[in-house]
Each structure stands twice: as structure tokens, then as C-alpha cells.
Amino acid sequence: MMHLDTFGSTTEPPLLLLHGGGVAGWMWEPMRAHLPPHARVLVPDLPGHGRSASENYTSHRATVDLLARILEDEGRPATVVGFSLGAQLSVLLAALRPDLVEQAVVISAQAVPLRMVGPTLALLGATAGLAKNESLARLQARELFVPESHMADYLQTSSSLSRETLLTSVEENLRFVPPAGWSTFPGSALILVGAAEKKLMRRSAVALHATLPHSTLEVVDGCGHGIPLQRPEWLAQRIEGARGG
Template sequence: MMYLETFGRTGEPPLLLLHGGGVAGWMWEPMRAHLPPHARVLVPDLPGHGRSAAESYASHRATVDLLARTLEEEGRPATVVGFSLGAQLAVLLAAVRPDLVERTVVISAQALPLRMTGPTLALLGATAGLARNERFARLQARELFVPESHLADYLQTSSSLSRESLLASVEENLRFVPPAGWSTFPGTALILVGAAEKKLMRRSATALHAALPHSTLEVVDGCGHGIPLQRPEWLARRIEETRGR
């Protein structure tokens, strides 16, 4: 079972928030605090992560199928917001189930495959145990701009992520390319990338925009790979603008 936390008023247009790899639904709390209190918000812990740690991460497609079932139960199309790995899922969900996605906000999605995937995964497999090392995890938390108030959450999530889920999710992440259906997605799409992110991430944002020309691409000044945690109030406002509110 994939853990799902819901907020707000049933019947309101749903807002689905998809976290990145190695974190969990808690990463959206700083941003969610700036949303209207009645907003219908769905926050899953993706398979292998947080309170879904017992459910191994199998693949992006299997995860999207789980997310689609969640949205089907809502009974109306959603705004889907994803960060990093979650942003790839948002793109894939919009591509394969456009009937369930009215709008999408894609934050820091890698969309150009890494050439040296094999050696990268081999190194990751050999060092996977470091995720349980508190000193290493604290350094990783700093790279993701995790605030002190959520450091304990990050350390718990990091330590509970299995080697199998880590490797499966990272391999999917490294090999991801925009799916065919992305270019015909009829809804609204906002693509965000931090100005201080790696060149690969900025090029990926450009590739996603080129594949869907009616999308909007924005480079967010002063941000690295951590827009939801670096600029939570701004992001909440931008999402509400995208939803026409």
C-alpha cells in the first residue's frame, strides 16, 4: 500500500504533490502551509519512501498506475506538482493519463539520460549503506536545502530507504526521457528549474519545454535543486496562479 495523506475539503479540485527521491511527503509541508486551508491536497509517500518504505519502488510506470488510481477516486482532474523524481512522475502521469491531469507543475526534472548509467549505479550500490550514516545524511540534507525543522524527518526517511528501492528509483531517474504522450498533453504545464542548478537540469527543462511548446518555462533566480524548500511561499503562490486562483 502507498501511504496517502489528504488535506482540505472533499470535492474541491485536487492538488497532488509528488516528492523527490530520498525524501517523502513531509518535504511539502513548508509550501503547503501557504496554500488556502480549504484546498484539497493529496500528499503520498511514494513506494520505498517514508511511510511507504515497506512497498519497494518497482518503476516509474508502476508508481504512476498507483497515482492514477488515487486520482480516479477523486472524480475530477487534478493539478499535479512534482519535484525531481516526482517531477518525472508528473510528466509521465500527464502523458499517459491526460484525462486525470488538468495542469502540471514540473520542478527540477532530469529529462536527458545519463550516459554512464551502469558505472553510476554500480557505485551507488556499493555505497548505498552511507544513507544510514547520520553524518553523510546531514550533508545530503544540506544539498537538498532541508530545513532544520525537517532534518529528523530526512534522517528517518534516508535510513529507511532500502538498497533495492534506491537503485530502482535512481535507475529510472537517470534513464528518463520525455514520453511520447508528453508532446500531446493538452493541459497547462509549468516547468521550473533553479538558476543555480547543474547544467544537465537546465538543459532538461529546456528539452521538456521544447517537447511541449505550449508549456511555460521559468528559471527561478537564487535557487538550486530545492525550489520547494528554498522558496515555499513563492511556489505556493505560483501554483495558485497556475490554477487561476
């Protein structure tokens, strides 16, 4: 069972927020604080993460199927905002179920597959236990720009991540390419990438935009791999502006 928090009025168009790997739904709290109080916001903890840690992450496709059920229950198309791993899920959900996605906001999605996936996963498997080391976890938190107010949440999420979830989610992430249906997605799409992100991430944003030419690509100045936590107020305003709010 995937944990889901819901906020706002059920009469409003839904906004589905998908967190990145190694974090959980709490990462959206700084941004959500800048959304209108009546906004219908859906915030799941993806399988293997946070309050869904009891169920291992098995695949992007299986997770998208769970997300599709959430949106089916809402009864109207949603704006789907995803960060990193969640951004890949937003692309896949839009590609597979365009009837459920009115707009996709894709933040820092890797979409150019890594060449050396095998050795990378082998190293990750050998060092997976280090995720429970608080000092190393705090270093990783800084890379994601986790504020001190959410450090305890990050440390808890990191320590509860199983080896299976870590390896599966990372492999899915590293092998991800734009799915066939992305090029024919009829809704609107906003692709965001930090100006200070790694070259691979910037190339990925260009690839996603090239595959869906009617999408909008924006490079966000002053940001690395952590736009939702670095500029939460700006992101909330950008999303609301794109939705016509």
C-alpha cells in the same frame, strides 16, 4: 500500499504533490502551509519512501498506475506538482493519463539521460549503506535545502530507504526521457528549474519545454535543486496563480 495524506475540502479541485527521491511527503509541509486551508491537497509517500517504505520502488510506470487510482477516486482532473523524481512522475502521469491531469507543474526534472548509467549504479550499489550514516545524510540534506525543522524526518526517511528502492529509483531517474504522450498533453504545464542547478538539469527543463511548446518554462533565480524548500511561499503562490486561485 502507498500511504496517502489528504487535506482540505473534497469539493475543491485536487492538488497532488509528488516528492523527490530520498525524501517523503513531509517535504511539502513548508509550502502547504501557504496554501488556502480549504485547498484539496493529496500528499502520498511514494513506494519505498517514508511511510511507504515497506514496499520497494519498482518502476515509474507502476508508481504512476498507483497515482492514477488516487486521482480516479477523486473523480475530477488534478493539478499535479512534482519535484525531481516526482517531477518525472508528473510528466509521465500527464502523458499516460491526460484525462486525470488538468495541469502539470514540473520542478527540477532530469529529462536528458545520463550516459554512464552502469558505472554510476555500480558505485551507488557499493556505497548504498552510507545513506544510513547520519553525518553524510546531513550533508545531502543541505544539498536539498532541508530545514532544521524537518531534519529528523529526512534522517528517518534516508535510513529507511532500502538498497533496492535506492538503485531502482535512481536508475529510473537517470534513464528518464520525455515520454511520447508528453508532446500531445492538452493541459497546461509549468516547468521550473533553479538558476543555480547543474547544467544537465537546466538542459532537461529546456528539453521538456521543447517537447511541449505550449508549456511555460521559468528559471527561478537564487535557487538550486530545492525550490519547494528554498522558496515555499513563492511556490505556493505561483501554483495558486497558475490554477487561477
